[in-house]
Amino acid sequence: AAVAFSGTALAQYPTRPITLIVPFAAGGPTDVVARTIGVNMGKTLGTTIVVENKVGAGGTIAANYVAKAAPDGYTIFLHHNGMATAVGLYRKLSYDPLKDFEYIGQVADVPMTLLARKDFPANNLQELIKYTKLNEDKINLANAGLGAVSHLCGMMFQQAIGQKWTTVPFSGTGPAMTALLGGQVDILCDQTTQTIPIIKAEKVRFYGVTTKQRIQSLPDAPTLQEQGLKDFEVIVWHGIYAPKGTPSEAIGKLNNALRVALKDPGTVARLKELGAEIVPESKQTSEGLRTWLQSEIDKWVPVIRSAGTFAD
Ligand code: MLT
Numbered sequence: 132a133a134v135a136f137s138g139t140a141l142a143q144y145p146t147r148p149i150t151l152i153v154p155f156a157a158g159g160p161t162d163v164v165a166r167t168i169g170v171n172m173g174k175t176l177g178t179t180i181v182v183e184n185k186v187g188a189g190g191t192i193a194a195n196y197v198a199k200a201a202p203d204g205y206t207i208f209l210h211h212n213g214m215a216t217a218v219g220l221y222r223k224l225s226y227d228p229l230k231d232f233e234y235i236g237q238v239a240d241v242p243m244t245l246l247a248r249k250d251f252p253a254n255n256l257q258e259l260i261k262y263t264k265l266n267e268d269k270i271n272l273a274n275a276g277l278g279a280v281s282h283l284c285g286m287m288f289q290q291a292i293g294q295k296w297t298t299v300p301f302s303g304t305g306p307a308m309t310a311l312l313g314g315q316v317d318i319l320c321d322q323t324t325q326t327i328p329i330i331k332a333e334k335v336r337f338y339g340v341t342t343k344q345r346i347q348s349l350p351d352a353p354t355l356q357e358q359g360l361k362d363f364e365v366i367v368w369h370g371i372y373a374p375k376g377t378p379s380e381a382i383g384k385l386n387n388a389l390r391v392a393l394k395d396p397g398t399v400a401r402l403k404e405l406g407a408e409i410v411p412e413s414k415q416t417s418e419g420l421r422t423w424l425q426s427e428i429d430k431w432v433p434v435i436r437s438a439g440t441f442a443d
Pocket of ligand 1: 155
């Protein structure tokens with residue numbers, strides 16, 4: 132695609148607000164990370180970063196939109212593991228995550244938590260597994276669609292316990308959480324960036340974290356692994372992308388703003404409080420993100436294909 136501006140404009144970039152596309156609903160976990168980081172990046176860039184939520188199809192509608200957007204530095208994209216897992220989940224994707232983007236850098240890693248509605252009749256993981264086995268055809272599992280990490284976590288959990296539930300997709304886990312809090316769905320696996328305040332307020336039942344080790348932000352919470360789900364691990368990673376062909380000067384400035392934000396004490400403290408861990412500097416780079424994305428595609432696509440979950 133043709134580059135939309137001249138050398139002088141590049142030197143002055145950015146001269147207007149930048150749109151940061153978020154592939155899930157406002158108020159949810161991805162949105163929280165995007166807004167937290169976006170505010171600080173905007174300060175460094177001397178412009179406003181405006182978040183736009185383009186929801187649907189587990190993040191693939193947004194990814195396709197960004198792949199085809201003008202490569203002028205004014206449209207950027209924050210997405211998580213879904214950038215890799217969609218390659219396995221969809222038979223046909225109208226974009227190529229490894230060819231249609233420029234890579235700005237990784238942001239932070241986020242644990243997930245397994246939750247049920249507050250009146251769900253199971254006090255711990257073993258009781259949950261027992262109860263759901265007896266009521267397998269009645270259990271509703273909320274998620275944010277094929278390509279969402281809530282889908283991935285729910286799929287892995289059902290596999291680990293040998294059950295199959297009815298899934299109820301939402302446009303993000305923000306609305307999925309509203310349904311869980313309202314008792315309209317039974318179970319949700321969701322990120323700490325949304326769930327920590329809800330768990331602390333005891334508004335849901337909480338069965339454990341999806342990391343290998345316990346996490347600092349919920350130190351008393353057991354891992355799913357220590358409760359017998361061997362090798363169960365889901366960690367949510369985030370990358371910032373731009374359409375392929377975005378000038379390297381703009382990518383450089385965006386990457387610098389990202390790295391500044393990931394050192395800003397206020398931004399770091401806010402993300403930490405929500406269970407997120409800032410990635411090492413080696414991952415806060417274009418190459419770090421591209422390499423990681425490739426390794427995640429290599430890791431997940433065969434797993435997903437063997438599980439046989441597909442969308443067209
Ligand atoms: C969201 O922001 O709604 C989530 O990241 C969706 C998900 O992937 O579970």
